[in-house]
Every structure is written in C-alpha cells, then in structure tokens.
Amino acid sequence: MSPAEIRLTDLTVSHARRPAVHHLSGRFAPGSLTAVVGPNGAGKSTLLRALAGLHRPDAGRIEGAAGQIALLPQATALDRAFPIGCLDVVLFGLWGGSGAFRAISRAGRERARAALVAVGLEGFERRPVGSLSVGQFQRVLFARLLLQDAPVILLDEPFNALDARTAADLLAMVHRWHGEGRTVVAVLHDLEMVRREFPQALLLARDCLGWGPTAEVLTAANRLRARMMAEAWAAEPEPCERRDAA
Numbered sequence: 001m002s003p004a005e006i007r008l009t010d011l012t013v014s015h016a017r018r019p020a021v022h023h024l025s026g027r028f029a030p031g032s033l034t035a036v037v038g039p040n041g042a043g044k045s046t047l048l049r050a051l052a053g054l055h056r057p058d059a060g061r062i063e064g065a066a067g068q069i070a071l072l073p074q075a076t077a078l079d080r081a082f083p084i085g086c087l088d089v090v091l092f093g094l095w096g097g098s099g100a101f102r103a104i105s106r107a108g109r110e111r112a113r114a115a116l117v118a119v120g121l122e123g124f125e126r127r128p129v130g131s132l133s134v135g136q137f138q139r140v141l142f143a144r145l146l147l148q149d150a151p152v153i154l155l156d157e158p159f160n161a162l163d164a165r166t167a168a169d170l171l172a173m174v175h176r177w178h179g180e181g182r183t184v185v186a187v188l189h190d191l192e193m194v195r196r197e198f199p200q201a202l203l204l205a206r207d208c209l210g211w212g213p214t215a216e217v218l219t220a221a222n223r224l225r226a227r228m229m230a231e232a233w234a235a236e237p238e239p240c241e242r243r244d245a246a
C-alpha cells in the first residue's frame, strides 16, 4: 500500500454557508493512524465527508485524497430497513472497481465471503442486515471496507455502541490496516482509547485546536478550550465572512 499524503489548506466546509470546519490546514502523512476528536457538533463527520468527496468545501483545498478513500459512515446515518442480505452489502465494496451495473465475478463473491469470515460472520451471507445486532452490522461494514481495499480508510465513530469483544476485534482490524501501510483516520469520543491506540490526533472544535502526536494534542488546556468553544457555539453559527481563501 502506498497512500499519498493528504494535504488540507485553509479548508472551510459549511452547511448552508454556516462553517462546520473552519480554516483547517495540515497533513495526514502516508500510513499515519489519526484520531479526530472534539465535542458534538465540532465538524468531525463533516471533515470526513469532505475528505471522501461527499461534501464540497466552500473554501480551501484538499489534495491527495481523490480515488484513495473508503469511508465508514456513522451507523446512525445508515438505513437498515432496506431488504438486503449481508453478502450483498459487502459486495457494495466492489462497486468502485466494477461499476454499479457490471456483473460481480465469482472471484468477487469469494472475496466477499472471505471478508465475512474474516470479521467473524461465517454463514451470515443471506441474513438480512435488518435482523443483525448493532455489533454484527458493524462487522458487515468492516467486511465491506476489507473488500474496498483502499489506501486511505476513514471511520466515523467505528466503535460506538459496541461491546468490548466486538470493539477489540474491529480495533485489531484497524491496527492491521495501519500495519499494512494504509492511512487510517477515525472519529472517536473515547479519549482513553485514543491515547492508548492512536499515535496522532486532530482536535477539532470547528477550528483546529491541535494536530500532531496525541500526547501533545490532548492536553488538559486544549480539551478545556474545546469545551469552552463548544459551550459558546450558537445553535446556528454565523456564515463565514473570510472569503480570501476561496
């Protein structure tokens, strides 16, 4: 795996012109393992969606990400009512390579089956995803990431609402991806886990409060600043008037 460096330059990403990520600059080094942390509403999901090309920045630049990325969205953002089996959900991971209307090869199906086995879901191929537990469904989504085989993997709250065993299994997979040289970026709220498992951290509170080695970013002073900024947020932030980077 040789992911490119991802560079952000004065990046602002907004919802209806109200900035969720504000003038962010920095880089994700190739093969780095970074936790994105910050209070609710800090812009973490918005940043991941912008990196994945799903949300257009309204100022600044993202370089090095195009065509490299697989995204695991927040579980709450996904609708599981759709009547579809686990194997088919995993097979979505091949769409980037095969095109939505091209036949999935036998080899592709075998890879999807192997991915389900790798996440501990052997025999779940035909199970409708609507019948899975939260943890089982997250395993299916990790199997889809395995199939996508992307150099850069973005995970939005991947361990939310998981029991200890499922979280440990999926965390081991994150470390495996990191060991293979992929760039991994995960939004997390568990700061103990971040300190233990993630060498790099990006602390967001719409503005960037720190980006670098985790111990240097997650200081008491930085966390206090983030909390104070979150408490000061208006429910509807002002539109960003600084357009010079556009």
Ligand SMILES: Nc1ncnc2c1ncn2[C@@H]1O[C@H](COP(=O)(O)OP(=O)(O)OP(=O)(O)O)[C@@H](O)[C@H]1O
Pocket (backbone or CB within 6 Å): 015, 016, 019, 020, 038, 039, 040, 041, 042, 043, 044, 045, 046, 047
């Ligand atoms: N689709 C949307 N339409 C309008 N505003 C949005 C939309 N999505 C997010 N926002 C707003 O953008 C800001 C950042 O939201 P975002 O989901 O990126 O934060 P977050 O850090 O991921 O929060 P959390 O930790 O609660 O998941 C919030 O004020 C949110 O209300």
